[in-house]
Amino acid sequence: IVVLSGRHFPTGSHKVGPAYSILVEKQLDGECAPGEHTLVFPSTGNFGIGGAWVGPRMGYRSRVVLPEEMSAERFEKIRGYGAEVRFTSGVLEDCLAAATEFAEQTGASLIHPFDNRDIIAGQGTLGLEIVEQLREMGGDDEMPLTVVVPVGGGGLSSYPHPWLMPNF
Secondary structure, eight states: OOOOOOTTSTTSSTTHHHHHHHHHHHHHTTSOOTTTOEEEEEOSSHHHHHHHHHHHHTTOEEEEEEETTSOHHHHHHHHHTTOEEEEESSSHHHHHHHHHHHHHHHOOEEOOTTSHHHHHHHHHHHHHHHHHHHHHHHOGGGOOSOOOOOTTSTTTTTSOOTTTSTTO
16 A cells, blocks of 8 residues: 655645746746746645745745635645735636736746646656655565555646556
């Protein structure tokens, strides 16, 4: 049985990894620079929490756009990590639209969890970590046939990429 737990990540969520890897890719591509750009993270929760933690620690002003129906604890956590919270009604698509509009109007850098390139970065973080840990435990011959990942599991349940996890 494989169990994923984010409790050892700085925020208690594995979404710190995808937020960090997406931001680093954008920095390396010259799309944003610490102290010069604001980051905007559309999210329904954990990705925004990851972005709220990563952005300020890398020298950015950060804004997380979330549905207003999310929990007060989530908003407090995001603010506590140093990010600004903006509310929207509805689902992730509404958050993405509001974050995109903010980025276009202000020159902020949109850190989009489902942009094609960013999916690879985000999944590469979690998916490859799972494979690496399992191989350390038992090698290729001991790989499980099935891994169950809950919703919010780094996109693995929604966007499977067989090339990331060839034995699954």
